[in-house]
Amino acid sequence: MSSAPSRSSTDPVASALVEAAATLSVAIRAVAASNPVVLIDGRSGAGKTSLARALVARWPLRGRVQLVALDSLYPGWDGLDAGVDLAREQILVPHARGLIGVWQRWDWDAAQPAEAHAVDPSLPLIVEGSGLLTAVTARLGDVRVWLESPPESRRQRALSRDGDAFRPHWDQWAAQEDRHVAGDEPRRLATHVFAIP
Structure with missing residues (x-):
């Protein structure tokens, strides 16, 4: 066993994400379903993708879990609401009805839809992205997460993650997140709220 300190013991962000994933693992088991749906929302850079990946790595149920990031659905820099609508119509509603969902990845370079992906309703599902928790989508998620940072x-x-691609669009994207937070009150819709430093 290594005597070197773990990254999570020295990195407060990593520690917070590990703790959040542990808490969510317990909540997922408590749903008592073979195909629970976890929704993770928060503003850009809050840690949604990192938490989703940590949760996949320690998934508490047998078998595999599907993960969809809304970054793959938003149709461009003005597409926060449209991406959430696509996730609801093509992924969450079919999953809830026991139907296979099909969504298309948005090709950011070509600015058009790309290949299609299927979502198996018999398998558990994690969806993460800004704008995700609304009054409608909340009814489709068993475990609903809001990240504060x-x-x-x-x-x-x-x-630092997206660099020059995101920098010119930061304010444009933040304004859409502001409208989501004010209009949808995602924190209120969450079953779990975590503070990420």
Whole structure:
């Protein structure tokens, strides 16, 4: 066993995400279903993708879990609401009805839809992305997560991840998130709220 300190013991963000994933693992087991749906929302850079990946890595049920990131559905930089609508219509509603959902990846470089992907309703599902928790989508999620994180921390993480592609669109995207937070009150719709430093 290594005597080197673990990353999570020195990185407060990693520690918060590990703790959140552990808490959600318990909540997922408590749903007592073979195909629960987990929805993860939060502003850009809050840690949604990292939490989703951590949750996949420690998935508490037998078999595999499907993961869909709304970054693959948003149709461009003005597409927050449209991406959520696509997720609801093509992924969440079919899954809830026991039907195979089919969604198309948005090709950001070509600015058009690309290949199609299927979602198996018999398997559990994690969907993560900004704008995801609304009054309608909340009814389709068994475990609903809202991540809180300070604006400067979020901006630093998002821009270090996406760099020059995101920088010119930061304010444009943030305005859409502002409307979502004010109009949909995602924190109120969440079953779990986590603070990410």
